[in-house]
Amino acid sequence: MQKLLKTGSEEGAAVRMKGHMFLKFFLAFLASAVAIIWFWSTTAVELFQAPPLRFSDAIAGLLALVGIGYAAGTAFRLGQDHGRD
Numbered sequence: 001m002q003k004l005l006k007t008g009s010e011e012g013a014a015v016r017m018k019g020h021m022f023l024k025f026f027l028a029f030l031a032s033a034v035a036i037i038w039f040w041s042t043t044a045v046e047l048f049q050a051p052p053l054r055f056s057d058a059i060a061g062l063l064a065l066v067g068i069g070y071a072a073g074t075a076f077r078l079g080q081d082h083g084r085d
Helices: 002-006 010-048 055-079
Strands: none
Touching: 010 055
16 A cells, blocks of 8 residues: 555555545534534524534534435436436
8 A cells, every 4th residue: 555655656646635535524524513513502502592512413413414415416316317218
């Protein structure tokens, strides 16, 4: 693996690109979870006296949203006409 990453080959570039994409997705996911907790704490808890949100609740909510988005995208791709007559 190290040899593949050190060379300037297309495979090494592809592996690095996938790693960077995964890192960006993970950081965006983590930042979104923190933003949801902050939003919930500043609006629902202070204004409506709702119970505070735990970090695990925010992660579960984000996973549900990602799952719904993935399912909607899959359903859209399955419903497309792929040039068949």
